[in-house]
Amino acid sequence: MSTAAHSGLAGGGAGLRIDTRVIGTIALWVVTFLGGFVLREPAPYELAMVVVLSGWLLSGPKFSPAVGPLLLVIVLFICGGLMATLMSDDFGEAIMYIAVTGFLALTAVFFAAVTASDPTRLATIANAYTASAVIVALLGIGGYFGVLPGSLFTLYGRAKGTFQDPNVFGPFLVLPWAIALHAVLTRPLKRSLIAIAVLAVLSFGILLSFSRAAWGLAAFSGAGLYVILFSMTQDRGERSRLILFGIAGALALLAMIAIALSVDSISGMLLQRAKLVQDYDTARLGRFARYSLGFQMVLDNPFGLGPLQFRNFFPEDEHNTYLKAFTTYGWLGGVAYLSLVVFTAVRLFPLIFQRRPWTWAAQCVFVVLLGHMLMSAIIDTDRWRHLYLLYGLAWGLIACEYAWRSSAGRRLSTAGARVSHQR
Numbered sequence: 001m002s003t004a005a006h007s008g009l010a011g012g013g014a015g016l017r018i019d020t021r022v023i024g025t026i027a028l029w030v031v032t033f034l035g036g037f038v039l040r041e042p043a044p045y046e047l048a049m050v051v052v053l054s055g056w057l058l059s060g061p062k063f064s065p066a067v068g069p070l071l072l073v074i075v076l077f078i079c080g081g082l083m084a085t086l087m088s089d090d091f092g093e094a095i096m097y098i099a100v101t102g103f104l105a106l107t108a109v110f111f112a113a114v115t116a117s118d119p120t121r122l123a124t125i126a127n128a129y130t131a132s133a134v135i136v137a138l139l140g141i142g143g144y145f146g147v148l149p150g151s152l153f154t155l156y157g158r159a160k161g162t163f164q165d166p167n168v169f170g171p172f173l174v175l176p177w178a179i180a181l182h183a184v185l186t187r188p189l190k191r192s193l194i195a196i197a198v199l200a201v202l203s204f205g206i207l208l209s210f211s212r213a214a215w216g217l218a219a220f221s222g223a224g225l226y227v228i229l230f231s232m233t234q235d236r237g238e239r240s241r242l243i244l245f246g247i248a249g250a251l252a253l254l255a256m257i258a259i260a261l262s263v264d265s266i267s268g269m270l271l272q273r274a275k276l277v278q279d280y281d282t283a284r285l286g287r288f289a290r291y292s293l294g295f296q297m298v299l300d301n302p303f304g305l306g307p308l309q310f311r312n313f314f315p316e317d318e319h320n321t322y323l324k325a326f327t328t329y330g331w332l333g334g335v336a337y338l339s340l341v342v343f344t345a346v347r348l349f350p351l352i353f354q355r356r357p358w359t360w361a362a363q364c365v366f367v368v369l370l371g372h373m374l375m376s377a378i379i380d381t382d383r384w385r386h387l388y389l390l391y392g393l394a395w396g397l398i399a400c401e402y403a404w405r406s407s408a409g410r411r412l413s414t415a416g417a418r419v420s421h422q423r
């Protein structure tokens with residue numbers, strides 16, 4: 001997972017020049033790392049991404065044909081949102097909302113393009129994301145136990161790290177958590193010590209977020225990775241090793257929960273949040289009631305209700321990304337978003353069983369992104385920065401597979417032509 005880098009300085013007739021690849025790698029690392037620090041908006045991530053995107057666009061980026069579907073659905077999604085702004089009672093606010101969505105969508109295209117052009121950048125992104133997540137998790141843990149200012153890193157008795165909401169903090173940690181778990185399951189134990197430490201820190205951070213979505217996402221991603229790796233392994237010794245790791249992991253999880261329940265400050269919140277259905281879910285205009293009434297309103301409003309208008313009819317937002325896609329972006333945007341979800345899952349799924357240098361990334365991104373897709377039915381995820389990163393990585397991996405197959409096809413064609421010539 002190490003990234004091959006060129007020399008940072010190269011000699012030239014006019015003196016020293018900086019290798020643009022090194023600059024690009026550093027910029028990619030920094031902007032990915034900053035994705036974990038969103039205490040206020042605009043966050044450092046947005047400011048850094050503006051600079052990086054500007055440089056990237058000015059450099060004349062090349063797009064793989066495989067990224068075409070991502071570009072198409074994003075354009076349709078944003079077009080639906082622009083038309084929906086006409087339904088808003090505050091046009092300026094609505095336009096700004098869609099502009100931010102467009103910016104985040106562009107980051108997905110950016111991550112897809114840079115990954116497709118150089119798959120080794122997956123390691124740069126993974127390392128930067130993991131470093132960010134570990135720091136963010138430690139800040140959340142420190143804030144929860146009072147070692148650091150709780151007012152800054154916690155909210156409503158829940159760890160939130162450097163995010164505004166624990167329900168974003170928890171899911172943000174899951175992709176690097178899955179990458180660390182993948183390393184533990186596939187590497188010799190001596191080479192997994194750092195991954196085990198990362199896994200422990202992120203697991204505790206996810207637990208203290210007290211986010212049901214984050215807990216479910218981590219459980220889904222961990223189980224999904226385990227099943228994928230087990231099904232791809234035919235060696236009996238390796239399968240026995242995976243079984244032992246599975247048992248050890250289950251015991252470690254039970255031990256962490258037991259320790260958490262023994263701490264009074266954790267046990268009460270843990271038992272409260274562990275309920276599958278909360279009171280606010282089943283209230284008169286609670287989450288589930290809003291789903292039903294919201295989709296009925298969608299049928300009567302082909303251009304949607306407009307950005308931020310749902311709250312004018314109900315006490316809270318949609319808390320369902322698919323419903324929000326239709327209410328905020330109209331029928332056009334809603335269908336485009338559903339198409340993105342389905343097409344991404346269908347195109348990425350076969351890659352998790354291929355033997356490629358980037359298979360580890362495909363497996364981790366697939367299980368975590370699929371978990372986000374399922375989780376989006378009960379929570380608003382359409383403005384999560386790391387979700388757009390996940391979509392970008394997914395389509396970058398799809399483009400990598402497209403290039404791999406195209407290259408293999410050319411090699412076969414060349415070999416066939418040589419054989420025919422020899423005959």
